[in-house]
Amino acid sequence: MIVAENLKKTYNRVTAIEDVSFEVAEGEILGFLGPNGAGKTTTMRILTGYSPPTSGRATVAGYDVMESSLQVRQNIGYLPENTPLYPEMEVINFLGFVSEIKGISPGDRARRIQEAMEETGITDVAQRTIGKLSKGYRQRVGLAQALLGDPKVLILDEPTVGLDPNQIREIRELIKNMLGKRTVILSTHILPEVSMICDRVLIIHEGRIVAADAVGELSRRMAKSREIRLTVKAPADEVQSALKEMQGILKAECLNLSGSDGLCQVSLATDPNQDLRPALASRLVGRGWDLYEIRSMDPTLEDIFIEIVAGEKKEVEA
Amino acid sequence: MKNVWAVYKRELRAYFFSPLAYVLYVFFLIVCAVFFNMYFSAYIQWSQEYMMMMSMQQGFGARPLPNYTELVLQGITQVMAFVLLFVIPMLSMRLFAEEKKMGTIELLFTYPIRDIEVLAGKFLAALTVFAGMLLFTFVYTLLSYRVVPDQTYVPPVLASYLGVFLMGTAFLSFGVFASSLTENQIVAGLVTFATLLVLWMIGFVSEIRPGLLGDICKEISVFAHFDQFGKGVIDTGHLAYYVLFTLFFLFFSLRVLESNRWRG
Numbered sequence: 188m189i190v191a192e193n194l195k196k197t198y199n200r201v202t203a204i205e206d207v208s209f210e211v212a213e214g215e216i217l218g219f220l221g222p223n224g225a226g227k228t229t230t231m232r233i234l235t236g237y238s239p240p241t242s243g244r245a246t247v248a249g250y251d252v253m254e255s256s257l258q259v260r261q262n263i264g265y266l267p268e269n270t271p272l273y274p275e276m277e278v279i280n281f282l283g284f285v286s287e288i289k290g291i292s293p294g295d296r297a298r299r300i301q302e303a304m305e306e307t308g309i310t311d312v313a314q315r316t317i318g319k320l321s322k323g324y325r326q327r328v329g330l331a332q333a334l335l336g337d338p339k340v341l342i343l344d345e346p347t348v349g350l351d352p353n354q355i356r357e358i359r360e361l362i363k364n365m366l367g368k369r370t371v372i373l374s375t376h377i378l379p380e381v382s383m384i385c386d387r388v389l390i391i392h393e394g395r396i397v398a399a400d401a402v403g404e405l406s407r408r409m410a411k412s413r414e415i416r417l418t419v420k421a422p423a424d425e426v427q428s429a430l431k432e433m434q435g436i437l438k439a440e441c442l443n444l445s446g447s448d449g450l451c452q453v454s455l456a457t458d459p460n461q462d463l464r465p466a467l468a469s470r471l472v473g474r475g476w477d478l479y480e481i482r483s484m485d486p487t488l489e490d491i492f493i494e495i496v497a498g499e500k501k502e503v504e505a
Numbered sequence: 506m507k508n509v510w511a512v513y514k515r516e517l518r519a520y521f522f523s524p525l526a527y528v529l530y531v532f533f534l535i536v537c538a539v540f541f542n543m544y545f546s547a548y549i550q551w552s553q554e555y556m557m558m559m560s561m562q563q564g565f566g567a568r569p570l571p572n573y574t575e576l577v578l579q580g581i582t583q584v585m586a587f588v589l590l591f592v593i594p595m596l597s598m599r600l601f602a603e604e605k606k607m608g609t610i611e612l613l614f615t616y617p618i619r620d621i622e623v624l625a626g627k628f629l630a631a632l633t634v635f636a637g638m639l640l641f642t643f644v645y646t647l648l649s650y651r652v653v654p655d656q657t658y659v660p661p662v663l664a665s666y667l668g669v670f671l672m673g674t675a676f677l678s679f680g681v682f683a684s685s686l687t688e689n690q691i692v693a694g695l696v697t698f699a700t701l702l703v704l705w706m707i708g709f710v711s712e713i714r715p716g717l718l719g720d721i722c723k724e725i726s727v728f729a730h731f732d733q734f735g736k737g738v739i740d741t742g743h744l745a746y747y748v749l750f751t752l753f754f755l756f757f758s759l760r761v762l763e764s765n766r767w768r769g
Contacts, residue, residue, distance in 0.1 A: 232611075235615040236615065237611055237614055237615050237766065238766050239766060257617050257619070258617075260615055260616060260617040260618075261617040263615065265612075265615045267608060267611045267612060267615070268608075269608060271607050271608030271609040271610075271611060271612055272609065272612075273515070273519070273607075273609055274607070275519055275522040275523065276515070276518070276519075276522075280518070284511055284514075284515045285616070287507070287508075287510075287511040288508055288511050288512075288616045288617065288618050289616060289617060290507075290617065332612070
């Protein structure tokens with residue numbers, strides 16, 4: 188549905204993105220992950236035909252973003268960063284304007300606008316002025332305008348930025364529900380968002396794609412060890428020496444030494460290919476200690492992200 | 506065409522949602538009313554004096570028959586032209602600068618709409634607001650026609666209005682161009698005002714330095730081409746000047762919009 192080949196964009200000799208290539212299959216939800224200024228918005232602007240690439244090419248729904256810009260735009264619903272909207276317009280008038288430009292026939296307009304408003308939950312603010320709405324509602328209006336015209340592709344640039352935690356949850360919920368059969372690219376610098384919504388993730392850093400894989404796959408691939416945390420009531424040095432004898436433990440580290448309650452929390456790096464939890468439990472209990480907690484820590488996208496970015500830096504320095 | 510209409514309606518609504526259009530209307534109409542009143546009173550007074558002289562059968566030292574075109578029409582159209590120098594930049598400055606500042610330009614240019622349709626819709630909306638202003642001042646002329654119902658003044662009145670309209674359109678095209686260059690409305694407005702002022706003052710060069718330089722400057726000046734309309738003469742040369750001026754800057758605006766994309 189979307190193909191990008193060797194995209195490059197430079198602004199006044201500063202390279203924003205370079206050698207960006209990826210494909211998005213129909214119905215797939217791609218997360219675009221990267222710190223601010225990594226080139227997410229630049230890439231999205233190229234795909235929407237807002238700014239052409241310096242070199243390389245991209246197609247959306249089979250149309251070249253440069254040569255058939257109008258057809259591309261007909262197939263895209265775009266929510267730009269920070270959700271720019273006309274503050275002086277009423278919601279219903281704004282959506283009317285958008286549906287007119289998107290070429291929805293006059294007979295269908297009222298129904299389609301109603302559908303988009305229901306889907307994004309803004310029916311009760313239809314008559315309100317956009318400028319007077321809360322940020323969360325504005326974001327919904329932004330999503331509604333992207334949905335109008337039933338585009339095959341949705342491109343959402345940082346849809347949850349600047350919202351409070353409650354609104355973020357609502358908007359994420361909304362996005363998840365409205366995806367349907369659409370092909371979606373969603374950019375964010377919030378890592379859990381990607382694992383919550385997306386099928387596949389593309390990590391972009393300093394204008395280059397540094398990792399691309401399915402969300403679960405990436406976690407597995409990147410994990411060099413599995414972390415296990417346990418809390419036990421025992422002196423720290425004895426725990427450490429007891430754990431050192433066990434096979435498969437790569438590293439043991441005490442997080443906080445025995446306090447007044449005599450508890451000791453230990454973080455273990457273990458062999459990722461085996462689950463050591465039952466063995467650990469029986470050994471600790473066998474020593475006569477009270478085991479309070481034992482759990483396996485799955486690597487978060489955050490860990491992966493930091494690892495990748497740190498790895499990049501080392502390579503550059505070397 | 507449908508897209509032009511959509512942009513046009515949105516833009517026109519935006520003008521009347523903010524106090525801007527109302528403020529400009531009131532300002533323009535009051536200034537025009539004051540001057541119209543002044544010129545027309547002078548004309549009436551002169552006419553009465555003339556009548557008295559005639560009735561006394563005393564031609565000695567009498568002033569000639571007052572001319573409505575010269576006294577009222579030329580005066581008021583020049584006032585209008587001068588006021589438009591201030592009004593048009595304020596009307597045009599927001600057209601693109603505001604959208605750039607707010608980021609809505611990114612929405613607009615990712616909808617399936619051509620750049621030229623956006624430009625046309627916006628320009629026509631501003632033109633409508635301006636034409637509405639002119640139309641209101643037409644009321645003054647109609648009122649004066651009730652007092653002095655002389656049909657010979659109808660053609661010069663229409664020609665004058667055509668002149669003011671063409672000049673305002675030309676001003677507006679430059680304003681649109683300036684607005685497309687920047688995201689700062691104030692800068693867009695000031696650039697428009699300063700440029701129009703220079704294009705006006707350049708006409709004075711011909712009075713200071715007659716000759717080739719003076720002639721060239723006079724041809725460039727936006728106001729030099731305006732006088733003939735005020736006298737009721739529609740000269741194709743002057744007509745062409747305003748039409749070409751308008752098309753020239755609209756064309757450049759379109760180019761700027763396209764180049765904005767390239768430069769990101």
